[in-house]
Amino acid sequence: MMIRVTKVEPRSGHRIWLLYSDGVSGVVDLSGLTGKGVFQAWDQSGVFDCVHVATHGAVAWSDEIELCPDALYMELTGKSPEQVLSGLERRAW
Numbered sequence: 001m002m003i004r005v006t007k008v009e010p011r012s013g014h015r016i017w018l019l020y021s022d023g024v025s026g027v028v029d030l031s032g033l034t035g036k037g038v039f040q041a042w043d044q045s046g047v048f049d050c051v052h053v054a055t056h057g058a059v060a061w062s063d064e065i066e067l068c069p070d071a072l073y074m075e076l077t078g079k080s081p082e083q084v085l086s087g088l089e090r091r092a093w
Contacts, residue, residue: 002021003021003022003070003073003084004057004069005018005019005020005072006019006020006053007019007053008053009051010048010051011027013029014030015027016030016051016059018076020069024073024077030067038065041062042061050062054066057069059072
């Protein structure tokens, strides 16, 4: 079974709170992206607050701004890609 984002909410300081299907939850700080490339859009009033889970599972603000839910999961948990993938393989059996 794939681990998916089930809920995302904006927080102050360009942070987001995430809830995953395996029960993992927490806050990820995205302030380091602010003002860079497509993330300049977050400087406009209200844009960052429009965060949502896209139909394909990405954490998104628009068609141009999406973040990988797996990368956010690893940031949140401190797990490596190998640890995340090995956990998925065990759950698939």
